[in-house]
Amino acid sequence: MTQTWRLDDTRQTLVLGARGDRLAEVVYWGPRLPEDEDCATIVRGGDIDVTGGMLDVNPELSISPEATRTFPGQPGMVIRGEDGMPILPKFRFARAEETPNGLSLHYVDTSNGLRYAATFELDPQTHIIASRSVLEADRSLHLHWLAAPVMPAPQMSDEMIDFSGRWCGEFQMNRTAWSAGIRYRENRTGRTGHEHFPGLLVPCRGATNTQGQVYGFHYGWSGGHRMIAEELPDGRRQVQFGHASRMESKPRTRFASSTLYSVFSSDGINGCAVSFQRHLRDRIITWPDASRPRPVHYNSWEAVYFNHKIDELKDLAAHAALLGAERFVLDDGWFGMRDNDESSLADWVVDPRKYPDGLDPLIEHVHGLDMTFGIWFEPEMVNPDSELHRAHPDWALGGEDQILGRQQKALDMSNEAVRDYLFDRISHVLENHAIDYIKWDHNRVLPQPDAAQTMGSYALIDRLREAFPNVEIESCASGGGRIDFGILSRTHRVWLSDSNDAVERLRMQHNAAIFLPLVVTGSHVGPRVCHTSGRTINIRFRAWVAAQRHMGFEMDPRELTEDETAVLSRVTAWWRENRKWMGRADILRLDSPDDAVIAEQQLAEDDSRFVVFAGKADTSSQIAPRPLRLTRLDPAAMYRIDLVNRDDINHLSRGDTLLKTDAKTVSGSYLMNHGLILPWSFPETMWVIEGTKL
Template sequence: MTQCWRLDDERQTLALASSGGRCPQVVYWGAPLPAGEDLTAITRISTLDVTGGMLDENPDLSLCPEASRTFPGQPGLIVRDQDGTPLLPKFHLDGVEVRPDGLTVICKDQGNRLTYTADFALDPETHVIAMTAALSADRPLHLHWLAAPVLPAPQHANDMIDFAGRWCGEFQMNRTAWSPGIRYRENRTGRTGHEHFPGLIVPCQAATNTSGEAFAFHYGWSGGHRMIAEELPDGRRQIQFGHAARMETSPSTEFRTAPLYAVYSSDGLNGCAVSFQRHLRDRVVTWTKPGRPRPVHYNCWEAVYFAHDLPVLKDIATRAAKLGAERFVLDDGWFGQRDDDTSSLSDWEVDPRKYPDGLGPLIDYVHGQGMSFGIWFEPEMINPNSNIHRAHPDWALGSEDQVLGRQQKALNMALPEVRDFLYERISKLLSTHPIDYIKWDHNRVLPMPDAAQTRGSYALIDRLRADFPDVEIESCASGGGRIDFGILSRTQRVWLSDSNDALERLKMQHNASIFMPSAVTGSHVGPRKCHTSGRVLDIEFRAWVAAQRHMGFEMDPRELTDHEARVLADVTAWWKDNRDWMYTADILRLDASDPSVIAEQQQARDGSRFVVFSGKSGTSPQIAPRPLRLTRLEPDAQYEISLRNRASATVLSRGNLALKEGPLTLTGAALMHNGVTLPWSFPESMWVLEGKRL
């Protein structure tokens, strides 16, 4: 006997089937099926044949593949009993609870006294399916591995795309060919990690940014994850995501995965990207003041580092405000005896040497310049050279002889007394001063992975958010080391990278947009000579790259020439004029024919307007620019397009291009199929093309 269930929206159908009372498996996921489709027939037509060298029946690729059923790949659960004896669960379907936009599958193993629960929630507007798995028992067990509900990967795909990176080089895309065996990635650093962003894309054959089928996955957990993309000997493929193995260091009667967010797209990677962008912005993030324009940011880190001086900071604040900044963030160096990174983390008391009258005078001055005030913390860390470490060395996570990272250890966030202490210190500052923003940093990996550490950090943030709901929080971890939907359910902004190099940012922002909208992605105009790469870049390029996301500045404004100040003020004013509609805009990656061009189209939700950012990352292989084709326009509609920065054309752009003269009107069909030929430009430059539907 076969039982079937389905979830549907206008984009997709997800169908599950259980045969012989076993744990269900996904038998179909893709383009919508007719309402009357016989799912039992789908199950039967999808059953593999049996030939020589195989079992007489192929084991199910179930939501939790079981080794006890001779499943030939990685199992979905590895668990031991109280005495360490390995358990080999064999689940039987106990029931399925169906909701309008979701369902819950309950399976039981009576012999081992285990219950497995898989939950699916389909958002009909964003088209994201959020899935979790849970295991419960009547006595504490030791968990090695629990996968979120396991999904099949398409067999009409040649490769997969996942994401690697490093400090100052996050969100690097890797393409790996499918082949028999496993693509196995595990992050055991105790945070999301620069190196292993928990995302995966499986583009089907011939898929591009703008066309074709693609499947995408993101595991919303901040503590380190494992990803398995496996091709079985029989040709089937499975996708597994979960916490990094052995992260549950204590036995328990219940374990639960973080949500696995999954997306099917019939219009290329952009379909996946738009779903993730909208779901994160509209469903995951809880905004402090919904509808409030995103303020232009100023961060003083690369202007002063640890050398805090009140008159200098006031001067910088004045200049930042004149350029258009609306929020001033005081970075590391305001507390303890913090003159470098060797001391005072965890003390969190204002340094009386630098601020003899406290932070009040600086905050008042910043407010007087029309800006709000934010401040830097790194709550989960502690320097051995600190008052708190001397008083409570037992609060540090890991052994006494551990290798330090950035001269610091991590605090044990699983301890309630640690969380209470941090809450008291942080809340005292927030209660005493009008602070509306925290840059929450995390500058080292953990000495060992432990899920309790992540849950403790979540609990502290949740407590502060509950008591200070108007304070916005940015997730920073040496830049992009803690970016995921788990931390973003508690924060409102991420610091994508510590690199303010606009060329590096152009690439990183482009790839990160598959998962993140502009509204949460901080991007700052850095110094003329980048502090992390040594590269010298023109102010216009730096400004327009920052204007692609949540715009800010992070340089010493005293270095700006009059020309640079005018350019920066002009681009900032443009960003302010457009930020309201860009807040909810979809970021669409364009398929540029020139490999040196990194281009995207940010389009209003109603399609009424768009802006194209076409960045030049290097020298083109051909002389003249190739046409850039736009996407998702109405073919019969008329669009007026204009080059916002046409005055920036260099003297080597000598042709009489119409875009250099003024606006043009074309149909959506012409813009999508013929494309737009932009003027010639140097590497490390940006064209900004604005469009509106007439």
């Protein structure tokens, strides 16, 4: 008996099959198959031959590979009884539940008292396949590893692309050649982490940003993950994602993976990126008011740090409002005795020394400038020098002799009393002040990985969201240390990096857009001399890099010269005029012929217009700019193109090129097959080109 199941959208087909009553495997995933394709033949067609030195039959690469099937690679789950003895599951088919776009497969292991379910949901609009595994048992078990449903990787692929990073250097792309064995990455820091973003791309041979077949994966979990990309001895390849191993510290009778988001693209990395961007924006984030335009931010951190003086803060707010800011966010330093990062975390009471009349005078001033008000919290952390830690040292996670991080410990978020305390303190601030935004920070890794910590944090955020549905929340963790679809199902914005260096931001934003749309990606204009890199960057480049995403300012605006004020005001006004359609646009990475130029095209949802941002991060190896090809345009249509920042052309750009004088009209075919020749420029220059379909 052969069992088959099939899910389709306009782009792709996913076929699962099984021989007899064993676990199903993904036997086909790729371009859409004809409606009359015989899926049973697909199952047989996937059989590979055997020869000397092999088993008589190749074990299936199932959705949860089993050691009891003599599977030669990493199994889909590793479990032990409470006595510590390993349990080797042997599942048999129980039932299947099918919906027009979904499938749930259920299996049982009667001898071990186990039940396993794998669910798949294919979104026909975003093309994302959301899958999840659940394991249940008749008795308590210790879980070492549970993979989300295992997906195959193509053999016509030479490399895989995953993402690493560091503080102020997030979303760095790593390319690793496929070879026999495994690419094993595990984040055990207890949060998503700068170091191991839970994403993977598998491009087929010849794929680029704009063309070719690419498979994309993202694991939506905030507590540390494990990724396995393995090539078996017989050449087959598997991709596994799950929580970091041994994250469940206590025996239980039920365990579940988080959601694995997978997608197939036939038009390069951009096909994956657009699916992830749209799915996050339209399916995962729950907006308090989706119709409200994203406001221009002002954040106080790099202007004052802990040195809060109410008159100075009011002055900063007034200057920010003149530049076009619409939200003022009061960062760290407003509570307890918080004059540095050594004290007062968890003492969420307004500091009477800095705010003798409370926060209301500042909030009322900000509102009088037609800005809303946001505030900083770091709820999951505590300083040893705090009233809470002195009263409840047992509420801290980890041992007494643990290494501190930023002079702080983590609170035990699995403790209901801790969550109740934090809810009461945060609620008191929100109930008594007109606050519509929280910057929620997480500035240290955990002393030990524990899934219960993440689930406790989720529970607190969920409770606050229910109590204060109109308050937006930004996920920040020393910048980009907690960015994933799990936290973003509870929040509305991410602070991509603590680096406001526009050169570094240009690269980070370009890579992060594979997963994140504009509306969630905070990007701020920092000080003239960057506080994290020491680099001095001109205002034009800083402003346009911030305008690529959810724009804001994070510096002392009083340092700006008259020219800098004019430039920043002009760019901010441009962003405000365009943010509505850009917020729904697809961010498309362009294949740049010049390694020094990092370019993207933001294409409107209705294809009626686009904007190209072409940032020069370094000195070019050639003397003259090469044509930059655009993508996803109508080849038969005519487009009016115009260089927005023509005034930024410098004296060494001496030629009479198409974009330098006025708007031009060319075809989509020309733009995609020849491309735009940009004016010559120094490094740290951004060209901004608008296109309108005629």
